[in-house]
Amino acid sequence: MTGVVSLPGHFSLVSLDTIDSTNEEAKRRAADGARDGTVVWARQQTAGRGRRDRAWVSEAGNLFFSLLLRPDYPAAEAMQLSFVAANAVADAFAVALPRGSFVSCKWPNDVLVEGRKAAGLLLESASDGKGGLSWLVIGIGINIANHPQDADFPATSLHAEGAGEVTEEKMLRTICLRFLAGLVMWRNLGFAPVRKAWLARAHGLGSPVTVRLGEETMNGVFHALDETGALVLRQDGVERLITAGDVFFSAS
Ligand code: BTN
Secondary structure, three states: OOOOOOOOOOOEEEEEEEEOOHHHHHHHHHHOOOOOOEEEEEEEEOOOEOHHHOEOOOOEOEEEEEEEEOOOOEHHHHOOHHHHHHHHHHHHHHHHOOOOOOEEEEOOOEEEEOOEEEEEEEEEEEEOOOOEEEEEEEEEEEOOOOOOOOOOOOEOOOOOOOOOOOOHHHHHHHHHHHHHHHHHHHHHHOHHHHHHHHHHOEOOOOOEEEEEEOOEEEEEEEEEEOOOOOEEEEEOOEEEEEOOOEEEEOOO
16 A cells, blocks of 8 residues: 545545556446546556557656546536646646746646656546546656656656655645646636636647647647637648647747
């Protein structure tokens, strides 16, 4: 068992030493009927996964956890919770890092410190067959003590950026608290305030961007985030909505 973390009552914590992937464990528990608000946290993952089936290096000292949610919303709306989660991570970083540190959110769901990736989110879900979701798992990986040296994007860790005091326990608790606050806001007020908070920290807004989706590469300007959370790519005056893909800015 890992250390004890006190989370608000909405959450039910499962803490593990080692697991293949906290997302896989959360999905297994979802299939077994685990409730909304289950948080699966592990000190280490032996098969941590990133987006597009990339491996997520998961050594002890970093934070790996997954939120299991059962949002009673249409599927497209429920996916907006990725922005609620990214905002929660960015807020938690701002609390932990030295004053003046530059925290930004990179579409679709990375959180950067000083322009380098310090957190990634992986969303997985299952349809309920009626337009909603039977479950949504938001997996969150935070580089606290280490970061990869050879990733596709420049990476960093909270310790490397001066947050020497931060631990996995503290970060997990702060993110859950912030997520809960964001969830309440989203439920009561919709996506608009979530989008506004995300945009206030958006990485590369208004800049030239390359979007890669499978074999396709698109160049344009990151013009906006639309009301659903899609990236609005402007190409020669024409706007194209991007709902999935990896984005690369010239400096990233
Ligand atoms: C990415 O940036 O590609 C997303 C990375 C997500 C990693 C986290 S670590 C906890 C959870 N379990 C996994 O296997 N992946 C996510």
